[in-house]
Amino acid sequence: MHWHILGAGAIGCIWAAQLYKSKHDVTLILRSKERLQQLCESKGIIYQSLNAESCAYNVGAELVKNNTPIKNLLICTKAYSTISALKSVAGRLTSDANVVLLQNGLGPQQEAVKLFPELSLWAATTTDGAYLNAPFHVVRAGHGETLIGMISKKKPLTYNDLIPSPCGDLNISLSANIEHKLWCKVAINAAINPLTALNNCKNGALVSNTVLTKKMQTVCQEVEMIAAACGQDLFDKPLYEMAISIANATAENYSSMLQDIKQKRPTEIEQITGFLCKQADKLNCNAPENNLLLQQVKQLSTAISSA
Numbered sequence: 001m002h003w004h005i006l007g008a009g010a011i012g013c014i015w016a017a018q019l020y021k022s023k024h025d026v027t028l029i030l031r032s033k034e035r036l037q038q039l040c041e042s043k044g045i046i047y048q049s050l051n052a053e054s055c056a057y058n059v060g061a062e063l064v065k066n067n068t069p070i071k072n073l074l075i076c077t078k079a080y081s082t083i084s085a086l087k088s089v090a091g092r093l094t095s096d097a098n099v100v101l102l103q104n105g106l107g108p109q110q111e112a113v114k115l116f117p118e119l120s121l122w123a124a125t126t127t128d129g130a131y132l133n134a135p136f137h138v139v140r141a142g143h144g145e146t147l148i149g150m151i152s153k154k155k156p157l158t159y160n161d162l163i164p165s166p167c168g169d170l171n172i173s174l175s176a177n178i179e180h181k182l183w184c185k186v187a188i189n190a191a192i193n194p195l196t197a198l199n200n201c202k203n204g205a206l207v208s209n210t211v212l213t214k215k216m217q218t219v220c221q222e223v224e225m226i227a228a229a230c231g232q233d234l235f236d237k238p239l240y241e242m243a244i245s246i247a248n249a250t251a252e253n254y255s256s257m258l259q260d261i262k263q264k265r266p267t268e269i270e271q272i273t274g275f276l277c278k279q280a281d282k283l284n285c286n287a288p289e290n291n292l293l294l295q296q297v298k299q300l301s302t303a304i305s306s307a
């Protein structure tokens, strides 16, 4: 199976390394000659596993404007780039192509289905942990699970038609209700990420600081109400309890949104809290705390990028 991967961040590099290691054809799609040069200088993807061992994987790479056909495409850009990434290679997709969208947030998946009704589109969510030490040097911080499910209206394929097997140390399963899994992830991200980004704190502070804990509780109540209005029954316990246990389990981590702020990158606030606030508006739900967080993160982002 030949996979093209668009988005060579930490998750894209893990996938590329693991597919390559499992003897699949892998091609990274890069946006510039400078990125091709960086990959060349790093001598492929350097993958550092949990036991600190490093391996180099000499994966292939090409530019977006290359015109070779694409049969299997994994897009793991940040959520705000999903649609432009898909559009940038749409002309290269074969008529039977599979496209997997693996990112945080909600909104782009639904937009992709509307824009490309003829495509076999899949959405994925992961609890794998990883970060980049340098371009194409990925450090595996934790082994989680990746769930993939079809989001287009086409006849679903079987597991073996899509999931490359074997797939290294990736733990991938098909999900019959991926939309629900994406909602659950968005709900957790909405509870943890904006508060940590605004307060410049590790996830654990949401449990140890009573003011933040109280705010997180209000955020969770609103998110649960919005989800229910959209027909999503999130977890088998209250969202607040789930958020507390995840904040505890990741107490020493900086959330992805805070990392984006620290590195002056755009955040995924529009695809997380913004998505929820849009649903709330449509359904006349009151979500003042989430709306406030949305505005505050947007303001912080603008202030930081213009500083």
Ligand code: PAF
Pocket: 188, 189, 192, 193, 203, 246, 250, 253, 254, 255, 256, 257
């Ligand atoms: O986005 C993140 O940072 C993570 O998904 C989570 C679970 C909120 C913890 O850091």
